[in-house]
Amino acid sequence: MAVARPGLPAATTAGETAGGIPPSAWITALVLVIMPALASDFFLVQVFGWALVLGTIALSLQFLAGYGGMVSLVQMTVAGFAGYMVAILGTSGLTQISLGWPFWLAVPVAILLAVLFGTLSGALAVRTAGIYTIMITLAIAAAFFYFTRQNETVFGGFLGFNGVRAPVFWGIDWRSPVPFYYLCLGWAAIAWGLVVWVVRAPFGLALQGIRDNPRRMAALGFDVTAHRIAAYAFAAFLAAPAGILLTWMNGQIAPGTVGIGPVIDILVIAVVGGLGRPIGPFIGALLYVLLRIFALDALVALGLSGQRFQLLIGLGFLVTVLFSPDGILGLWERARHRWSAPLNRGGR
């Protein structure tokens, strides 16, 4: 299909080739770690924190789409579900609903429930294959959005929950800028590492084999359906903590967080960044966040209303899908290819 997908990595030679980490990766990691010394609090949380969180949610989509061939629109919903669960099980401004569990209980249970939710959604979506996935997951996401908006007793209706705070322990307020940045960076790094690891483990290899050739995989003894559902579970596990971080960042969770707009935005982020590699979604997320924050001024400067932001996002997405289906990542790789080896690759 047209949208870029990473090739199957070599299984039997994994040990030999995994050693080399390029210097650019080391530099990026270093910059990210010392970021609090470089950036203001606003940039730390509102730009980098937000981008890392959105990037992680989009990463869970990249995993499913890139390695499993399943473009799932339910990932933002899974993240939002985890956020809702933390608000319901833990503490929030809506004291008549929130159960007030301590965070060390509420957070794991919320993640567990969100994984369950993601797995069930996946089980529904994999009943049919191909282009149905996008339709069914979109329908699930929409149903959840409308449900949270209508349901007052459990989900707090239209207004949702406010006053959902990150915990304070070891004498640290984990919502203050620097610790919160490290929380976001920590989970993003773990999630990224997990994806990189899993796609070369037997489970990930099987998943990619199923993406390329489900019939053959079944004839080799693989339970295609079970593998796909397990992939949804894994992706939900990546997205759920990010959803909780997002809720802590905003201090609230409401239907708007899991609306159709945000659901599509995650797809936009993943596709624009590039579905080819796990780093793509983070690039897309950073771009999205920067646009979100600074496009307003730019639009106004151009004499347009700040509301035209969506137009910008839509056009950017369209241009990507039409002209560089493998996203910015693909664009970058092609450009590097052309400049570094102009002699032996004249034709391309």
Add this chain to the structure above:
Amino acid sequence: MARAIAERLSATGTVNALELRGVTKRFGALLALDDVTLSVRPGERRAILGSNGAGKTTLLNCITGDFPASSGTIRFFGEDVTRFPAHERIRRGLRRTYQISLLFGGLSVLDNVYLACLGVSRGRFSLLRPRRDDALVESARALVHAVHLDEVAEKKVAELAHGQQRQLEVALALAGAPRFLLFDEPAAGLSPAERADLVAILQGLPAHMGYVIIEHDMDVALRVVESVTLMHEGRIFKEGTPEEIEADPEVQELYLGHGRG
């Protein structure tokens, strides 16, 4: 339990490896398989012959569960597998090759075989990466060796010659501990030398491994089997030994006469 009993029975020869009763397959209005009843003993090697469109490949697809039979029952070593999904049948020791290329072109030969070994192992969902001395990797290497592909083991499958891809198909079917194999035209497009190689591989299989082979090349087919089933328009119309079939005048006219182009 039931499987253990079935296995013991099969060892004594009272249970057939493959037992098809009244298997029918419809595609819309088209009757691709019409009431096929067939039994193959464990260790038996059987050729299915017939012109194009006789329903041979459809029969294999129904046996492996690539798509379900419309009606009828299929037993594998005594166990009713009619409603089993494909992977469950494979895990019970059934294997097949494909006539059409369903290989992983972007992977190396070794990785293709590794996936096949993984599919019938318990580590399918493992999150641990394989080490170089992994047992599955070892068995994959052994299989690559068995089908004489050592020299291209690290090559991408897409870069392989046609004949080598056919050999790789056979290797994928031999992964794990197969009890019965289905070969779908393994010799199609092979050079005479490669055919000889294939015949050697088939004849070298352990005696307990029975198989059904669909093959247009009579020289290959009749050299590697002990019984023959003839199909025509979705039905079975004759069974016998290779000698009987070759000598049968009706068969001569219907199939051998003009089916060899």
Add this chain to the structure above:
Amino acid sequence: MARAGAMATGEPGAEGGGLARRVERHPLAALLLALAIVLFLWLVLADWPEELERWLGRKRVFVSALFNGITLGGLYFLVATGFTLIFGLMRNVNLAHGSLYLFGGYLAYSTVQATGLWLPSFLVAFVLVAIVGLLLQVLVFRHMEGQELRQTLVTIGLSIVFADLMLWVWGGDFYQIPTPEWLAGPIDTPIVLDVRPNGEAVYLRYPRVRLVIFAASVVIGVLLWLAINKTRVGMLIRAGVDDREMLAASGVPIQLLFALVFAFGAGLAGMAGVVGGTFQSISPGEDTRFLLASLVVVIVGGLGSIPGAALGALLIGLAEQFGSVYLPTYAIVFSFLIMVLVLAFRPQGLLSVR
């Protein structure tokens, strides 16, 4: 590759045979269905005993939920049938379909505002939205044939852009297209809601416009069915749904056929927008709502099948209306549950084409 995913789960050959054969094959299901129909007719026509009213509330509530559900189903059918038609022939999951609906509604509103004419606004909406559909097929989708996922992603991008452009032009207000005088007001139906103590029967009064529009959508549905099953173009479309390679090989100007079907499907969505704008109202967000309704309808009914769209639309319309009457907080769950059940037991949809 193009059709590998979508319909592969369909059981080929399950559709054969007429009504009699189906009844023969599933006697229990047929009996249950017949019983359900009888019970249903009784519920609508009979004077409700007190016991029943205690259970289900007043008959008026039940019957008006029923009528609202059926007429809403008619609207859903109009939207979803274009979606399903486009998918059936071109394997294009057009997620900008809701935008076409909303665009049609806005166009009709502006037309009615400018001219005061209601019926011609249908024509305006149909033609202009059909032109948009035509342009999309000719300029965009024909260049990425067979790339299902990419096409769908493009339609997502388009829906974002369209939504913002429409917001730019028409703003964020709610609009309702005024009902023309000759359709305004209620109509007396022969359905008895209640019998007063003095023996006088109370009849259901129902908005005339909704009934007329429902009748129109039934007519459109029947005409479509006839067109697809009895005409040459319809035959080509059916052949294309079954086997595109064969159609392409037969020398039919397939690109022209694709463009026409895309235009027609889009035009239907535009017309549905007029209906929706008259029934309810149009505003930003309605595009998503009706896109989702179409999705659920075609998933339930079977993607690519027009009778499936009709059945799905009816089921979802009824589920939504009965849900909002009897279980308001969980109304959305009803239509969703139907989708889940269908996916669990018949993933290819109730009336799948194969």
